[in-house]
Amino acid sequence: MFNSIALVGGTHGNETSGIQLIRNWQQFGLPARFDELNVSLSIANEAALAANVRFVEEDLNRQFTLAGLANESRAKEAVLAKSLNQQLGPKGNSKTDFVIDIHNTTSEMGATLIILEVDEFHTQLARYVKHHMPEANILVEDEKPYLDHGYLCTTGKKGVMIEVGGQPQGMLREDVYLLTQTMAEVILDFCMAYNNGSISTDNLPQCEAFRLGENVGFPLDENGQRTAMIHHALQDSDFKPLMPGMPVFRTFDGKDITWNSDKETYPHFINEAAYFKLDVAFATAQRIIL
Numbered sequence: 001m002f003n004s005i006a007l008v009g010g011t012h013g014n015e016t017s018g019i020q021l022i023r024n025w026q027q028f029g030l031p032a033r034f035d036e037l038n039v040s041l042s043i044a045n046e047a048a049l050a051a052n053v054r055f056v057e058e059d060l061n062r063q064f065t066l067a068g069l070a071n072e073s074r075a076k077e078a079v080l081a082k083s084l085n086q087q088l089g090p091k092g093n094s095k096t097d098f099v100i101d102i103h104n105t106t107s108e109m110g111a112t113l114i115i116l117e118v119d120e121f122h123t124q125l126a127r128y129v130k131h132h133m134p135e136a137n138i139l140v141e142d143e144k145p146y147l148d149h150g151y152l153c154t155t156g157k158k159g160v161m162i163e164v165g166g167q168p169q170g171m172l173r174e175d176v177y178l179l180t181q182t183m184a185e186v187i188l189d190f191c192m193a194y195n196n197g198s199i200s201t202d203n204l205p206q207c208e209a210f211r212l213g214e215n216v217g218f219p220l221d222e223n224g225q226r227t228a229m230i231h232h233a234l235q236d237s238d239f240k241p242l243m244p245g246m247p248v249f250r251t252f253d254g255k256d257i258t259w260n261s262d263k264e265t266y267p268h269f270i271n272e273a274a275y276f277k278l279d280v281a282f283a284t285a286q287r288i289i290l
């Protein structure tokens with residue numbers, strides 16, 4: 001039973017879809033069918049929003065490890081994380097049953113639901129979302145225990161992220177906004193059905209999902225300078241199968257670098273602008289059925 005649900009936008013200050021959805025629902029109210037749910041609406045990082053940047057000093061969405069919340073850091077986002085943890089959590093002993101945190105990506109990932117655990121609840125949620133929003137993608141990041149993640153959504157007893165793209169940082173696209181709104185509403189519809197006891201795993205069709213593998217870096221020279229860019233055949237092909245031998249990078253002197261692996265993968269976060277400084281080109285995933 002979900003007695004309290006928190007919907008959060010602006011964890012990254014230049015990801016506008018969630019920010020606008022929260023502001024619109026604050027101004028006009030949630031759709032009336034959600035009246036019986038107790039949903040709080042909040043903007044996480046107002047200072048980053050005002051500056052139209054992802055974060056001011058440190059990435060807020062990496063601050064919510066138990067160690068991070070306990071340390072003495074005075075960085076703006078570290079301090080903010082402690083205050084948000086008091087408001088939404090505290091992590092590990094939370095007053096909030098379900099935290100839904102809304103993000104954008106510059107990658108062509110469509111509407112993606114990121115879940116951090118594969119148990120009966122999250123299987124039901126994934127199946128429900130995919131059933132009611134077939135264009136949605138389900139991404140599973142369960143490479144470590146739920147509480148070990150530094151994500152804001154882990155302040156809740158349960159937490160998920162909505163990740164929608166492709167949208168450039170700092171601007172608002174209507175199509176991306178509508179995908180964000182639809183996915184948020186489908187998740188709240190699930191919460192209603194869950195509270196009413198009308199969710200059953202067996203009555204929901206199995207669904208496709210993608211389990212995070214690892215990050216793939218850009219090719220660098222001995223000075224740490226990039227020698228290639230994402231190949232046009234890979235660009236915007238998030239969650240599409242990348243087969244051995246298919247092109248991945250185009251070097252600046254015009255050669256193709258191919259996927260040098262013996263098995264297919266499902267790349268995502270392809271050319272994500274926020275990972276530019278980390279030289280991350282994309283992440284791999286394995287296709288699974290939930």
Ligand SMILES: [Zn+2]
Binds near residue numbers: 011102103104
């Ligand atoms: Zn984000």
